[in-house]
Each structure stands twice: as structure tokens, then as C-alpha cells.
Amino acid sequence: MSSAAWRALFTLICAVALAPTLVPAQEPDYGLAPQRIADDVYVLVGRTEDFSRGNGGNIVNTAFVVAPEGVVVIDSGPSRLYGEQLRRAIARVTPKPLLKVFNTHHHPDHYLGNQAFADKPTAALPTTISGQRSEGGAFTENLYRMAGDWMKGTESVPAREPVSPGLVTIGGRPFELLLFAGHTQGDLAILDRQSGVLFAGDLVFWNRAPTTPHADVATWLATLDRLEALPFRLMVPGHGEPVPDARGIAQTRAYLRWLEGALRSAAERGDEMTELLARPLPPELATIPLSRLEFARSVAHLYRRYEAPTLKQAR
Numbered sequence: 001m002s003s004a005a006w007r008a009l010f011t012l013i014c015a016v017a018l019a020p021t022l023v024p025a026q027e028p029d030y031g032l033a034p035q036r037i038a039d040d041v042y043v044l045v046g047r048t049e050d051f052s053r054g055n056g057g058n059i060v061n062t063a064f065v066v067a068p069e070g071v072v073v074i075d076s077g078p079s080r081l082y083g084e085q086l087r088r089a090i091a092r093v094t095p096k097p098l099l100k101v102f103n104t105h106h107h108p109d110h111y112l113g114n115q116a117f118a119d120k121p122t123a124a125l126p127t128t129i130s131g132q133r134s135e136g137g138a139f140t141e142n143l144y145r146m147a148g149d150w151m152k153g154t155e156s157v158p159a160r161e162p163v164s165p166g167l168v169t170i171g172g173r174p175f176e177l178l179l180f181a182g183h184t185q186g187d188l189a190i191l192d193r194q195s196g197v198l199f200a201g202d203l204v205f206w207n208r209a210p211t212t213p214h215a216d217v218a219t220w221l222a223t224l225d226r227l228e229a230l231p232f233r234l235m236v237p238g239h240g241e242p243v244p245d246a247r248g249i250a251q252t253r254a255y256l257r258w259l260e261g262a263l264r265s266a267a268e269r270g271d272e273m274t275e276l277l278a279r280p281l282p283p284e285l286a287t288i289p290l291s292r293l294e295f296a297r298s299v300a301h302l303y304r305r306y307e308a309p310t311l312k313q314a315r
């Protein structure tokens with residue numbers, strides 16, 4: 001081989017050795033691990049945090065029930081990727097087919113995973129479906145901003161099948177679909193008759209402060225009383241660990257009662273929003289994760305509504 005040929009070969013070897021290795025970009029992993037909470041009932045408990053690039057929006061509980069003939073999924077998570085990983089997590093538990101995916105309400109962390117279940121029946125209350133249609137674009141954009149790469153390729157896919165309340169049998173297992181409101185205009189709770197597990201969606205937050213962007217606090221408080229009267233053995237809140245009793249309801253109620261009182265009394269005194277924001281939370285509520293942040297958000301969402309009647313009376 002001539003010296004020129006040797007030089008060319010050497011250059012080629014160096015080029016190959018120094019070329020950046022073409023490893024495909026790794027998919028971020030939510031690390032979804034279904035937790036068995038009753039016979040054939042599984043929950044994937046999200047973190048009690050706000051959306052971030054660290055958690056990819058995995059701040060929500062999703063669940064599934066393995067019925068005799070197939071699987072019923074309750075909420076699909078915050079992104080396409082979460083939905084895909086949820087499907088794989090379910091497949092590791094059971095080979096049975098997916099029969100139905102319910103969305104408890106139209107908030108993005110509960111349904112943006114629908115995209116991964118596009119070949120399956122997705123169902124929600126009519127108000128939820130219309131909320132997904134009208135607000136899905138803005139929700140998705142907001143989550144891209146907060147959770148970054150985890151959201152890649154995610155699009156809002158509204159549920160396709162409107163449901164009405166009542167007893168339904170899916171795959172040979174009875175479920176009670178319950179229509180409520182308060183957290184949003186339409187909140188679906190699902191009682192699995194066989195296990196006594198009540199999937200409360202965001203009507204109940206446990207050790208995580210409630211969010212209120214679409215809330216009607218008075219309606220929500222009335223709903224909590226109705227939830228408490230249901231014959232459940234275990235409650236799965238929308239956020240926070242499953243609880244075997246009504247403690248989640250009690251904590252959500254205590255927070256909402258305090259919030260409503262704070263909004264009302266500040267409006268009556270004619271306080272500025274900044275004065276209300278400076279108000280300390282009672283110690284038992286101040287220790288709930290994110291209570292300070294959610295209080296500030298709630299004041300921003302709700303205070304005008306409480307101020308308006310007071311202003312009218314003053315005239």
C-alpha cells in the first residue's frame with residue numbers, strides 16, 4: 001500500500017473512531033409500578049407535586065380493574081408517553097384485553113394519555129368531553145411548558161363515548177358510574193361494586209392541596225357529603241395515596257371550607273387580593289403539600305367571584 005493510501009486509511013479509521021455514536025435518544029421512564037389495592041384492582045400513585053420537568057406530569061393517580069373478560073382503566077395520565085407506559089404496565093399484570101378507558105374529568109393530567117388508547121373505547125361525561133374539546137389545546141401547551149420533553153408528541157384526544165350515570169357491567173363486572181360536580185362542572189366517580197373501591201377522581205385530594213381552576217366550592221362541599229355516604233371500603237383520590245376511610249374527604253372538606261371562608265370574609269372586608277394572599281393558613285392545612293401555592297392560585301381564580309356580590313351590595 002502506498003503511503004498516500006495508508007494516510008487515507010488512517011484518516012478514515014480516526015474519523016470512524018471519533019464520530020459521535022449514534023445511540024437512539026432514550027425515552028424518559030415514568031417508572032410506573034401498579035400497586036395492588038384489592039383483588040384485581042390496581043393503582044398507579046403519582047407524586048404529590050406540581051407539574052415539572054423532573055416528574056413529567058406524573059402527579060396523578062391512574063388505576064385499572066381486571067374484570068373477568070378484560071380491563072377497565074380509570075384515567076390515562078398526563079401525556080402520550082404516560083399512556084403508552086401505562087398500557088405496558090397493565091400488560092405486565094394481565095394478558096386480558098383493554099375494554100374501556102374512563103376519564104374522571106377534563107383536566108389534562110387525567111386524560112392526555114388517551115392518545116395511547118386511540119384503538120380502544122374511551123368514555124367520559126358529556127361535560128368532560130366538551131371541556132376536553134374546548135380546552136385541550138391550551139392544556140397541552142401549558143403542560144409542554146411545565147413538563148418539557150416528557151410531553152413530546154402529545155395531543156389532546158377527547159374521550160369518544162359519552163356516559164350517563166348508573167350501574168354498568170363491563171367485562172362481567174359491575175361498576176356504578178356516579179355523576180357529581182364541584183371540582184369541575186362534571187366529575188365522574190366510579191364505585192367498583194365487587195371490591196368496594198371508590199375512584200373519586202379530583203373530588204378528593206389526600207395530603208396534596210386541592211386545585212380549583214374550574215371549581216365551584218359550595219357545590220364541591222355538598223358533593224363531599226354525598227361521597228361520604230357511599231358504601232365504599234377503600235377510596236382512591238385523584239391525588240395522594242389510597243385511603244381506607246373518609247380521611248381524604250375530611251381533609252379536602254377542611255381545606256375547601258377554610259378557603260371559602262377566607263375568600264368570603266376578605267370580600268366582605270373589601271380586602272385587596274394582595275392582603276388575602278398574605279393571610280396565613282391554619283397549621284393543620286399549612287402542612288399539606290402545595291397548600292401555599294394552591295391557595296395563591298385559588299385566590300387568583302376565585303376571588304373576583306366572591307368580590308362581585310359584595311361590591312353590588314355596597315352600591
Ligand SMILES: [Zn+2]
Nearest residue numbers: 105107183202
Ligand atoms: Zn383535576
